[in-house]
Amino acid sequence: MDELLDYDEVTTRFDPVLGMEVHVELGTTTKMFCGCPTAFGAEPNTHVCPVCLGMPGALPVVNSAAVESAIRIGLALNCTIRPWGRFARKNYFYPDMPKNYQISQYDEPIASNGYLDVPLDDGTTWRVEIERAHMEEDTGKSLHVGGATGRIHGATHSLLDFNRAGVPLVEIVTKPIEGAGERAPEVARAYVTALRELLFALGVSDVRMDQGSLRCDCNVSLKPTGATEFGTRTETKNVNSLRSVEVAVRYEMRRQGAILSDGGTIIQETRHFQEADGSTSDGRRKETAEDYRYFPEPDLTPVAPAAEWVTELKQTIPELPWLRRARIQQEWGVSDAVMRDVINAGALELILQTAAAGAPAESARSWWVAYLTQQANDRGIPLAELPISPTQVAEVIALVGARTITTAGARTAVDGVLAGRGSVADVVAAEGLAIAIDESALEQAVAEAIANNPDIVEKIRGGKTKAAGALVGQVMKAMKGKADAARVNELVLAGVDS
Template structure:
């Protein structure tokens, strides 16, 4: 790996330059079959088993457009406030890469299906930045290269393996217009935009948008232009020409998007401050070092020798079909979050924790299944997220369902289980022992409801701990915690701690 370039201090970058962003996000659609053939799109299949003559580009094979993918593209365009083209066509983007067996990619060039839209994104401070959308176009994905060697990257690899299962999977590429005026918030704008896109794709149910699996990938373009005096966002600054851009490819996490933009700002600024020129190139993001390294010199559109795809007819959705698809759009994710926060009574901090943990949808389903909002948040964010992180899996893959959480919450509210028991039940559910009630029955977990038995345990503990009892009689009520612990131990964790506390205080106030 090349040595990291000296970086300019971030504050100095902002004093001398204005960052200009351009974000290209590729979204793999969750269709059952590929864009131009009938091969399945299942993630994780054995390499090169989900292929056919069409997606391998064999002579004589002819593509057919996936109608579901076209509908998904239109819905994405509508959700991004784009204009849907009454007619559009595919083109061949010609280049040689080993992961594209046809030596061209079937994409859209001068006639995208959707364009001229926008998406408002909310930043951490509550402000809103409008991201202008240049276009959203349909294309197909390439295959996947695995570089075998110490680094896992093409530099220094011993050899590379190609899996064509991904070749031909439907993609929507969403390209922004140049984003200016963000200043110091440019990295945050990039992260917030990609996060908002991910939420939108999931709400539309067109993609699982898992960045770690590559079904949503971001290419972050960045350039710096010199400031015109003190004009940060006005017409004077807009007149300054844009700088040379770099494109950091395939950044696969929200945190990395933010870090990559910030790094490129400081790297490019150092290059310009030294009197050198920024090279227009692709760059690779390195998560371990938080830096980028040079890839290849970036091609312009002319280098790809686009020409209309002769084997596919134009796509011409009727106005009626567009309106039918518009009627299927869900509530915008931002509005939904604000509505649910108000309905659930969550604080801003609680809602940020819910959204940040990826638990919003499962909490919503749990509440609709009968859980209280507080209970659903507690079991998902307080317990399930911790277990998912420890296991290294997504929350939805943990094995816990909204119905489980609603049942567990009900058992606690009904007084059958205390918190300690409920956590044991949760462990049993995740171990595959059944639903919460079955686990509680099988493990014999139930709060003792016999007040006389609890009273006997309280009396025995008070008698065995006269010093602590004296402190409580003297007004140190917090000392009751020690006695409650003794009661719980004596009753093997099956006592109601709140009831035990009440009985202890009643006994010692007599």
């Protein structure tokens, strides 16, 4: 286990400098330079062809949809879009890279010199400067078998799956993030969180960190407080959760702080994040750009997006997700706690779609965050995967509003749809949920409840109107649930006052 310096002492004696490199797999149908599918989870080595396997004589062709996504990412990050640029070959050997080089962009990235204003936990924002966003292809995947950790050390053999080789990537690289001090781990997490939300809102990726669709490399260095020269950095590779980004940065700060405090030297290297205990372990010495022997890719023509096309794409950039949430919260007039419940449930878009289908936002919010979230939890699935649509929820809400079914009947209708017993109308008809009560029969039941409970009537007349609930319950029982509780309550209060 590494020796670690107390975190408060680290931030007192040193200034952290961060650099975040985020790789995002684009959600295109086919790969970056060939027509192979990009679907996740296929049988190993079934989504391959001579191009992505690097066979001699196979020529790449640029995926135009990937270029469009890259431009939109650059625009959303307030970058300058390069009007002309070439791909390059990044040369290095690794078993899961079939060509022994990666087609990437080097000195001519598609987008550069941008920024993202990131919301922090206390409501303030932190501007993260973007150095570049460039296109490249992903590598294959190595599976190390026989060891205890799943890594190559200790494994008896390794298997290679080239399905991922050639999947379109955009790498987003920040400029050095300075001045965060003790908040550096928080800023790192907040940046990746905001970037992930933005990429999802753009629709360019599913940003599934658990499936590797979004991977983060955290560069960390320390310099003595007040110094101007950067320290030696380490790069913690492929951190695959938002929480882990914060944990990895904090750990590296404490590890490097301990080494520097003892007069040691930081080695420029890659490091592996250990999910089990939040530590990092040494990987390989970090290469420099010269080590990769970049040179222009001779088999691809330059990428030269027309200015008119870039202008058109700029019109497709959505409102920043966190600003959109703040606007919606203000429109709804709800508290921060209520909005947090909506976000944590993954219900925001479902509520908006239900409201767009005609339901009051408050009713839509109540159904999705309360009853339907519980149903999703009971089934162990995300809320959005429940087999009921926002339109169907809006239909149920409308039936309750029109007093066609009761609230209890509405839950029965929803349960029927979730169970696959047909549409809302089908379930309402099959279960006999529609309220079809003779008004005179309802008035008679109310009169009997009032006559049989003089003590409750006196409480109501004395100002304790909540006591009416007992009479409403008796009436609902007499009507076998086929009455509107709100209507019953109106009749009870009117009868008591008469």
